[in-house]
Amino acid sequence: MSSSAPPPTLMVARIEKLRPADLHDLGDAAEQAIRDGGGFGWLEAPTRDLMERYWRGVVLIPDRSLYVGRLDGVIGGSVQLVRPPRNNEAQAHTAALTTCFVAPWARGHGLARRLVQAAEAEARKTGVLVLNLDVRATQEPAVRLFESLGFVCWGRHPYYARVLGEAVAGCYYYKDLSESPP
Ligand SMILES: CC(C)(COP(=O)(O)OP(=O)(O)OC[C@H]1O[C@@H](n2cnc3c(N)ncnc32)[C@H](O)[C@@H]1OP(=O)(O)O)[C@@H](O)C(=O)NCCC(=O)NCCS
16 A cells, blocks of 8 residues: 655645745745745845745745745746836746746755746736846756746856855746747
8 A cells, every 4th residue: 555645735826915824935935045045036044024025025026926836835936927017018928937946855856847837928918028037057957947837048148156255157948929829
């Protein structure tokens, strides 16, 4: 008889109001991802107060959508879809994906893939034609994820980031949504 646990339930949704429990889970997940090597801009986890102020700020910013991914109801990761400011008419057809992360305990279940797909679906629905993103070249799982989802690397910046006093290269990606079916 097999004793393997049933697969966890995944849920991904845009979140516009953060309840205290969600804020707490999101803070925990981000902190764990940062301690694990991040990819989230922060090299060291900020204080809990700063972290919570960051997430409260994210949901207030116009033209920015926050998606969270839950594993059995607990937030384990997120991604943000950011549109250019209204004055930038020349780039009104674009949006960027940023701050994509999944906490170590929630990885390997397809949560990041679902998060990126949900943000991409909103981009398509709102008329975005080109989706951009950038990532440290050393974040190999992320590079694999984005390439498997059809993002095209158009450039590499040798001094993209600085970690422990060393330059780290970055990869710049785009996805032409008008050319690729959902
Ligand atoms: C990258 C990251 C978001 C992936 O999260 P995840 O939920 O485990 O990813 P998924 O389970 O959805 O996997 C989707 C795809 O990503 C790639 N991938 C994920 N983990 C991988 C790993 N350890 N090694 C190689 N590829 C990996 C694979 O292509 C995978 O597809 P497959 O399962 O069909 O092989 C997570 O590892 C993370 O948060 N890393 C640190 C932060 C970061 O790099 N963020 C991106 C920069 S903004």
